[in-house]
Amino acid sequence: MQIEATALVNDLIDYDPLILGIGPGKSVTVDFTSFDGDAVEVAARAKSWLQRLPCPSIALITTPMRLKGFDLSVSSPAEAERIEAAAANNPVASTVLVQALRVIEGLPLQAGLVVESLAFAALQQGHEFQDWLARLPPPRTARPLRLPPTRRPC
Numbered sequence: 001m002q003i004e005a006t007a008l009v010n011d012l013i014d015y016d017p018l019i020l021g022i023g024p025g026k027s028v029t030v031d032f033t034s035f036d037g038d039a040v041e042v043a044a045r046a047k048s049w050l051q052r053l054p055c056p057s058i059a060l061i062t063t064p065m066r067l068k069g070f071d072l073s074v075s076s077p078a079e080a081e082r083i084e085a086a087a088a089n090n091p092v093a094s095t096v097l098v099q100a101l102r103v104i105e106g107l108p109l110q111a112g113l114v115v116e117s118l119a120f121a122a123l124q125q126g127h128e129f130q131d132w133l134a135r136l137p138p139p140r141t142a143r144p145l146r147l148p149p150t151r152r153p154c
Helices: 005-010 039-051 077-089 091-104 109-124 127-135
Strands: 002-004 028-031 057-060 072-074
Touching: 002 005, 005 028, 005 039, 028 039, 039 057, 057 077, 072 077, 077 091, 091 109, 091 127, 109 127
Parallel strands: 002 028, 028 057, 057 072
Antiparallel strands: none
16 A cells, blocks of 8 residues: 555544555555655654554655654665565565564564564464475585595504
């Protein structure tokens, strides 16, 4: 779903994302490219709404910068489209990824590692991971290592 920055703060943040039909397998791209206002202020006002999204939130902005609340920022529509396609093709993985990263942001290092480990372990059992493995090229067969003969001292 692509929306304009002004629509985000003027309309959407008052609604639950699930009521708007935003669910796993989707993504929300907020277009700041023609926005004349303060992108940092918009992100700050929308932060709690963005954190409730069950999918990646992408800020499309001409000047690369980290906007709090957004999962990532990109500077070209092609980059946003690539991420949107990845989320659509891997809905479980993209949802787990953004939810884990959002949680980890406020945790101590050790707790963050536990969350990441649990997320990765859960994903490894899913069909998206199995499909990815199946698409990998077969591993090359390693040639046996041939060492030169050694002489034993007499």
